[in-house]
Amino acid sequence: MNTDRVAQLLLGWYSLHYRPLPWRTEPTPYHVWVSEIMLQQTRIEAALPYYRRFITALPDVESLASAPEDRLLKLWEGLGYYSRARNLQKAAKVLVSEYGGQLPADYDHLLSLPGIGAYTAGAIASIAYSIPVPAVDGNVMRVLARLTDNHTDVLSTEGKRVFTDLAWQLVPEREPGRFNQALMELGETICVPGTPRCSQCPLQDECAAYKNGCADQLPVRIKKVDRRVEHRTVALVRVENSPPAVLLHRRPDTGLLAGLWELPNTLDEDPLCSLPPEIAAMCKTVEALPAAKHLFSHIEWRLSGSMYSIPTLTTLPDSYQIATLAELHTAYPLPGAFRAYTALFPRLLDEES
Ligand code: SF4
Structure with a gap:
């Protein structure tokens, strides 16, 4: 796989096809952070009205840190997984006390904040600060497994390591944030679970699974069975x-x-x-x-x-x-x-x- 060509094709496709979501049109670190936490267990369409309401009510880290808990939870009501909202506020308090109310422009510091894992840290660092780090979620692993025709189980520790390593190799120095978003967008709209829409895919010529006719068998997901x-x-x-x-x-x-x-x-x-x-x-x-x-x-x-x-x-x-x-x-x-x-x-x- 030619990694430069993959980045070039993907970014070209993204310019034409990206969905203009509010956290993309105004990608401040705070906006990216809140949107990524909301999207962890919620579909984009369902999260949009919540996101708008949340950002209007709590427009920055300080207002989030000082919001009464019942107001915070009211804003989150209907999204479920309330620990996400509580962790947002916990992290906001740390940001106010230790980082002057700003999200740090550093992957490892982001990773140390409550509720922020490798994917969210990668998304904030790359999208808001243009730091060339990957953001690997299920969509991205699916695309990478197919691009490389790799049959490692994506649910296994080994699979997470393999596909994260691959993402580190792929993420370009220039426009890493757009690249990561393009990869996620491709996974959500074209390289979908089950049968991918390869005829509409900008990466068809670079895709090993497409060439080998096994795209619909990937990614491999071996569920652990409780016996x-x-x-x-x-x-x-x-x-x-x-x-x-x-x-x-x-x-x-x-x-x-x-x-x-x-x-x-x-x-x-x-x-x-x-x-x-x-x-x-x-x-x-x-x-x-x-x-x-x-x-x-x-x-x-x-x-x-x-x-x-x-x-x-x-x-x-x-x-x-x-x-x-x-x-x-x-x-x-x-x-x-x-x-x-x-x-x-x-x-x-x-x-x-
Ligand atoms: S060619 Fe098909 S399988 Fe390969 S990345 Fe594109 S949509 Fe996915």
Whole structure:
């Protein structure tokens, strides 16, 4: 990717297509700050009337710092996330006492203020003070992931680092604020989530994902799933038939792994509780099974248990079956959840053992 050309194309496009929002037409540090905080969880169209009302009522850092809290919260009423308003005022008080009522023209000092993170500090520094630092939000990460056809998960710490590094390389010395706004605007209006509008995009010739035909698959977002952890104990029972066999259980016809064969297992600490009492009574413990783990979409099984042996079985209760090594391969394939234990079958069911 030619970074100079990307900046040139993007700035040219922005001159023609930017939306003349009040914090853009009059980009004082205070205006940029208030607008960026409002836009953190609110769409532009919804934030506009609030922004106008807020700036009219509290036009500068001093008036914000000294506003009674109920007046401040009234101005914020309807925007939600009231901690944003409280942090604005906290930071305004710091600005009055330590910075003469001005927002500092320094990225690190901005970052040290309550409620100001890397994105907001970057936006204020670049837009209001023309400091060449990036402002990386979700829109910007999406555009960068597509421009470079980078499949790193944007929700991961690694993804944030990768795309922030990339943004640092891209932001130009000249007009960094307009560049950052152009990148955000492109993400909001053209390089949108889902299917991007590549035919209208000024960066089409520079875009790796467009060339590779995978723009709609980016960015990669891997959501962390909250899984319920179940500690299950497994009874791996060798039946001393000839040839030897292993005892299996058939799961119910509904629910997880419905109708599949499995190694008997239970939520009880004692694996023998997974067996019919008459079979459990015959079990002789051979050795402990190694611990194992298996992830389903919403459940995590943490497995442990024991290996047992029992003499020949002549009758079997409903839902139980025995299978030789050959039958396990052909007729009773077990779910992957038991992989750690099915790996023991060749040793366990070897006729010579
Ligand atoms: S060409 Fe398409 S995918 Fe690439 S930056 Fe433009 S809109 Fe996004």
